[in-house]
Amino acid sequence: MKTITKKERDCLIMIKEFKNSVFPVRLKDLSGMMNIKPPSVLEILNRLEEKGLIKKDRGMIALTIDGEEEYKRIVTVHRTLEVLYSRSGIDADEACKKIGNFDFLVDYDDAKKISNALGNPKKCPHGKEIQV
Template identity: 80%
Template sequence: MEAITKKERDCLITIKESSSGPFPVRLKDLSASMNIKPPSVLEILNRLQEKGLIKKDRGMVALTEKGEETYRKIVMVHRTLEVLYSRSGIDADDACRKIGNFDFLIDYDDAKKISQSIGNPKMCPHGKKIDE
């Protein structure tokens, strides 16, 4: 997985979760969802496009295949770490918030090892599926 920043991670997640089916998200909606001014979102999008993670067309934004894969890996890492944190006694919502600050930095292969060490959980504490 190519190195990304927290803002890029947040943007990828927002693009994926704001898109409805095959329809891409609009730049202005992305800006509103992320609470970031359009020029700043455009700067993030340009970096994501350079990394091959998104495609832009006439104000519309969608993840590429590589972007979809990066999204899946970030979500897997995030949810696996949520399980680890919650099993350690940390509140699930606190775990989610804290992990969101660094999940994009964790190596996917390391997260798979963590998952194995905690029994390959299938669901995070919020009931969302963990896919490998």
């Protein structure tokens, strides 16, 4: 597992979940979605590329195989923690918001242990699949 920042996590998720025609996401798209200036996005992309999580080609950006795996880990951790929070009485939307501030710091193996303790839920409170 690579160590990433919150902005890098946000960028990975946006690259993976970008849905706009047949073209991969571009710097301009990410800048708008993340509400930060293109030079700052480029800096984030360069760090992700150094970590082997993305590839840039003629202005288009895509996840590498390692980037796809990191995305899956992030989503699994996030959704597992959503289940934990919601079962503890925290509103699902509020849980999602709070967890988004730290999910990228939680170890995937720890999330698997939490999932096991929760009975290995198959879906998060929002109905999205959890793949542990």
